[in-house]
Amino acid sequence: MPAPGRVVLIHGASSAGKSTLARAVQAALPEPFTHLTFDHLIDSGALPRGPEWAAVREKVFDGWHRGVAAFGSSGADVIWDHIIESPAWHSDLRALFAGRDLFFVGLHCELAELERREMARGDRKPGDAARDAAHIHAGKRYDLELRSEDGAEANTSRVIAAWQARQGVSGFFG
Numbered sequence: 001m002p003a004p005g006r007v008v009l010i011h012g013a014s015s016a017g018k019s020t021l022a023r024a025v026q027a028a029l030p031e032p033f034t035h036l037t038f039d040h041l042i043d044s045g046a047l048p049r050g051p052e053w054a055a056v057r058e059k060v061f062d063g064w065h066r067g068v069a070a071f072g073s074s075g076a077d078v079i080w081d082h083i084i085e086s087p088a089w090h091s092d093l094r095a096l097f098a099g100r101d102l103f104f105v106g107l108h109c110e111l112a113e114l115e116r117r118e119m120a121r122g123d124r125k126p127g128d129a130a131r132d133a134a135h136i137h138a139g140k141r142y143d144l145e146l147r148s149e150d151g152a153e154a155n156t157s158r159v160i161a162a163w164q165a166r167q168g169v170s171g172f173f174g
Contacts, residue, residue: 004100005072010081012107013132015117017148018081021107024156026079033077036068069096083132094173103163104172106137109148141171
């Protein structure tokens with residue numbers, strides 16, 4: 001069985017720029033990493049909509065979390081951009097990724113900018129970004145914290161430098 005793959009987990013509110021940063025980091029890393037994001041499932045049309053979505057949402061996210069963990073178990077390195085919506089999710093993810101080389105990046109963005117991006121995208125329910133921004137960073141211990149407003153190029157350099165200098169167990173598990 002191969003050694004578990006490494007994981008760079010970029011966490012932030014909806015519309016904070018997680019996917020943009022993940023793609024830039026993926027392109028800059030000297031080793032091949034696969035970028036995973038729930039948006040890939042949304043964009044593919046694979047998910048049910050309306051009341052059906054509400055009925056299966058928790059099961060789908062549980063499966064998504066387990067799937068990403070299994071993907072890394074194959075030995076593949078992963079850049080995962082995700083929103084950890086609740087303390088229960090964080091607890092479950094700690095158990096799923098226990099013992100793994102995980103680097104936890106917090107991507108912060110000012111509320112006004114989140115709301116501007118959310119409106120410009122047009123593919124998010126208004127208010128998602130504000131709801132996320134109000135609570136998702138609370139109680140998290142990041143290995144690296146970034147400001148989205150600093151731009152993807154500067155933040156990519158910071159991620160690469162911190163990733164290469166990492167030592168010890170990730171704050172994700174603390």
